[in-house]
Amino acid sequence: MQRIALLAAMGVGIGGVASLCAILFVDTVLWLNGATLVSPRARVSLEDRPWLLGAVTVLVPALGGLLTGLVVRYLVVERRSLGPADTIHAVQSSEPLPSVRSGLGATLAAILSLGSGASVGQYGPMVYLGTLIGGLAVRLDLPVRNLRAIAIGCGVAAAISTAFNAPIAGLVFAHEVILRHYAMQAFAPVTVASACGYVLANVVFERPPLFLVSFDGVAHGYEFALFAIEGLLCAGVAILFMRLLLRGATLAARTPWPAPLKPAFAGLVLGLVALWIPDVLGIGRETLRFATIEEAFRLDELMLILVAKLALTVLCLAYGFVGGVFSPSLLIGILFGALFGGLVGELATALGPFAVSHVVVYAICGMMAVASPVIGAPLTTIIIVFELTRHYDLTIAAMVAVVFSNLVAYRVFGRSLFDEQLARRGFDLSAGRDEALLGSLRVSSVMRTDLPTACRGQTVAVVVRRLIEAQASECMLLDGRGVHLGTVRLGSLIDRPVDALVEDYCYDDTLVFDDRTTLSEAMELLRGFIGEAVAVVSSVDGTLLGAAPESAIIEAYLDRVRQLRREENEAP
Numbered sequence: 001m002q003r004i005a006l007l008a009a010m011g012v013g014i015g016g017v018a019s020l021c022a023i024l025f026v027d028t029v030l031w032l033n034g035a036t037l038v039s040p041r042a043r044v045s046l047e048d049r050p051w052l053l054g055a056v057t058v059l060v061p062a063l064g065g066l067l068t069g070l071v072v073r074y075l076v077v078e079r080r081s082l083g084p085a086d087t088i089h090a091v092q093s094s095e096p097l098p099s100v101r102s103g104l105g106a107t108l109a110a111i112l113s114l115g116s117g118a119s120v121g122q123y124g125p126m127v128y129l130g131t132l133i134g135g136l137a138v139r140l141d142l143p144v145r146n147l148r149a150i151a152i153g154c155g156v157a158a159a160i161s162t163a164f165n166a167p168i169a170g171l172v173f174a175h176e177v178i179l180r181h182y183a184m185q186a187f188a189p190v191t192v193a194s195a196c197g198y199v200l201a202n203v204v205f206e207r208p209p210l211f212l213v214s215f216d217g218v219a220h221g222y223e224f225a226l227f228a229i230e231g232l233l234c235a236g237v238a239i240l241f242m243r244l245l246l247r248g249a250t251l252a253a254r255t256p257w258p259a260p261l262k263p264a265f266a267g268l269v270l271g272l273v274a275l276w277i278p279d280v281l282g283i284g285r286e287t288l289r290f291a292t293i294e295e296a297f298r299l300d301e302l303m304l305i306l307v308a309k310l311a312l313t314v315l316c317l318a319y320g321f322v323g324g325v326f327s328p329s330l331l332i333g334i335l336f337g338a339l340f341g342g343l344v345g346e347l348a349t350a351l352g353p354f355a356v357s358h359v360v361v362y363a364i365c366g367m368m369a370v371a372s373p374v375i376g377a378p379l380t381t382i383i384i385v386f387e388l389t390r391h392y393d394l395t396i397a398a399m400v401a402v403v404f405s406n407l408v409a410y411r412v413f414g415r416s417l418f419d420e421q422l423a424r425r426g427f428d429l430s431a432g433r434d435e436a437l438l439g440s441l442r443v444s445s446v447m448r449t450d451l452p453t454a455c456r457g458q459t460v461a462v463v464v465r466r467l468i469e470a471q472a473s474e475c476m477l478l479d480g481r482g483v484h485l486g487t488v489r490l491g492s493l494i495d496r497p498v499d500a501l502v503e504d505y506c507y508d509d510t511l512v513f514d515d516r517t518t519l520s521e522a523m524e525l526l527r528g529f530i531g532e533a534v535a536v537v538s539s540v541d542g543t544l545l546g547a548a549p550e551s552a553i554i555e556a557y558l559d560r561v562r563q564l565r566r567e568e569n570e571a572p
Contacts, residue, residue: 006144007185011154011192014137018130018158019197023205025111025126026163032115033282036060040286043278057278058271064116065267068109069260069320075105079259081322082106083124084177084375085418087131087156089427091149091178093440103132109322113263117281119270119312124324126163130155146185146567153179153190158197160380165209166387167198173380177418180433183567209388213292213364217393219357226356227365227397230340231404234369237336238409241310241329242374242417246424248318255319263320270312279305280312283327288367291331291338292360299342306335325417329371337366361394365401372402373409376416434564438520438557443513446556447536447546453478454488454502461498463488476535477506482543484512484535513548514539519560522553 033039037046037056046053072079077099090097098106110125134155138148153174161170171194175182179190201207218224252262274280279287287305290296297305313328341362348354364385372381382402386395414420419429422436429436452475454463467475467490474489486506493505511529513522513536526534533547 003144004188006142007150007189008192010137010142010144010151011189012196014134014151014154014189015158015161015193015196016200018133018155018193019162019200021129021133022126022159022162022197023201023207025107025129026122028111029114029122032111033117036064036116038115038117038281040278054275057274057281058268061117061267061271061274061281062264063267064112064118065263065265065319065321066260068112068116068118068322069263071105071109071112072320072322073259075101076109077102081109081317081320082128083324083418084127085421087127087152087178088418088429089422089425090131090135091152092180092429092433092436093427094437095440097131097135097138097148100132100136103128103135106322107132113316113321113323114282116267117270117274118263118267118321118323119280119282119309119316119328120321120323121325121327121329122283122323123160123163123326125322126159127156127324130157130159149179149567150186150189153186154193157190157194161194161197162201162207164384164388165198165202165207166384167194169380169383169387170194170197172383173377176379177375177377177416180429181567185567213360213389213391213394215358215360215389215391215394217357218361218397219355223357223361224397224400226344226362227400228404230337230362230365231369231401232408233340234333234336234366234401235373235405235408235412237332238329238370238373238405239413241314241325241332241370242413242420244310244314245317245325245417246420248314252318252320259320263316266316266319266321269315273308273312277305277308280308284309284331288331288334291334292363294359297338299339299346302335302339302342306332306339309335326371326375329374330367333370334363334367336370337363340366361397364389364394365398368398369401369405373406373413374417376419378402378406434561435520437560437564438523439518441519441556441560442515443517443519443522443548443553444515444536444545446519446552447513447548448533448552449546451475451533451547453544456480456485456501456503458502459498460493460496460500460502460505463502464490464493464498467493472532474532476544476547477503478544484537484542484544487531487535489531512537515545519553519557522548523557526550526553 034042037043082098107125107129113120114122131152134152137151156178157170157174160173161167171191174190179186310332338359341359344356348356368381368385372378382399385398422429427436427440452466452470452472454475454477456479474487477485477488479485486508488502488506496505511525511534513534516539533549536545536548538545
């Protein structure tokens with residue numbers, strides 16, 4: 001009972017703090033959007049002074065980019081944005097979390113980015129804000145197994161629940177994307193945290209929903225085939241978006257400019273485009289809502305905003321603005337869905353006897369079918385539709401589009417953008433959680449440095465005596481500089497001339513590890529190995545660092561696997 005009470009209290013505490021911080025984050029961004037004339041309502045006040053509105057439109061994103069770059073340069077230790085990929089890595093690995101300073105610096109940079117109208121998302125920073133709060137709770141050192149994963153899951157679930165007024169989606173997102181299991185030990189406190197976030201956002205502060213839709217239902221059964229086709233097309237949009245983001249980041253890294261000037265440049269380009277297409281500024285909340293209204297945009301306007309939003313989001317994120325990809329993918333998806341629905345409607349009108357449903361169903365299907373492959377959360381996106389709209393038919397339609405979109409995107413690209421970002425950092429989750437964890441641990445962590453060694457030029461008698469004293473059956477042979485030459489086995493020295501040189505009886509090892517070899521790679525390389533230990537050498541100069549006993553590698557491997565299984569199946 002004490003453990004259950006502790007888990008519940010942890011869920012309430014972390015969930016409450018994360019929810020309040022998420023509300024403060026959003027309100028601060030909204031206030032900045034109004035103060036800097038980024039929001040459409042604020043821009044109306046300057047319509048009679050177009051020159052001033054134009055100057056503000058160009059200068060605010062550029063100055064915001066400069067400030068963002070300076071914050072990241074001097075406050076964030078990693079000197080880059082922190083987001084969901086870092087949250088996943090913090091939960092799935094045993095490596096230390098980024099510092100509190102880095103987390104606060106990244107949050108401030110995200111507020112400046114969003115507040116100045118950058119074409120980035122707010123949900124990624126909110127997810128990491130939940131991670132930061134969960135990481136602070138870990139410092140309390142509560143008597144809870146898997147404390148770090150559970151605490152971070154609580155913070156993330158509360159942040160998502162608060163952002164969308166969707167407690168079930170917050171719960172599922174934390175398990176589907178971050179924890180990647182549904183163990184009851186984590187499920188209970190994460191559920192409490194998500195519910196706490198919903199109560200604070202929806203009951204206490206009465207936060208408005210993301211958008212409201214009016215939908216009478218799917219008019220005809222054959223439209224579900226259209227939803228499937230839309231899902232396939234949305235997969236292509238999502239794959240294009242993710243690949244452009246990765247290539248843009250590579251290009252930006254090669255650009256030889258001072259780091260603070262890169263987001264300033266992106267902001268300047270954004271401002272110049274916004275003079276022509278103001279819908280590209282910010283997360284596009286108003287554009288998101290208008291896209292669900294019949295004939296609010298012409299088809300050519302939808303295409304123009306779609307292309308501009310996609311390109312500018314890639315530019316802003318690649319060149320140093322701090323923010324997420326979920327909000328932009330929602331907007332890109334809803335614009336594409338509305339465009340698809342408009343084209344379907346025109347085709348149906350031209351063919352005569354066919355009728356189709358309101359454009360809102362195609363817009364919502366497109367929104368979720370693009371966003372779900374990007375974040376790797378098909379279940380979460382389906383549940384978000386239901387919790388936002390409370391409409392069963394609309395949810396089923398979105399489910400069809402989401403399923404077909406994820407089937408294609410997973411085969412062509414992978415599970416999500418976050419997984420690909422982690423894979424490029426050397427933490428590959430594509431083969432499972434256990435392989436990723438083992439792939440992040442170096443075999444040098446289990447090597448021994450007290451095993452006997454022999455030097456070239458020593459006699460058989462000296463080496464035999466050393467092996468007998470160490471009670472070992474083999475040793476590593478080194479040259480005068482400590483470079484590994486091979487292995488000498490006691491059995492090969494028996495009945496040899498005592499004054500013979502030991503290098504004459506050395507085995508050239510075909511299996512040698514270096515300081516970059518992971519436990520996962522070591523387990524594969526050990527197939528067919530015969531011997532006590534494998535030499536671990538420097539990848540730079542080949543000098544011997546130590547030796548990894550076969551038993552130590554297997555033991556470390558089994559320990560990590562047991563740890564993961566215990567985490568996934570342990571009761572509260």
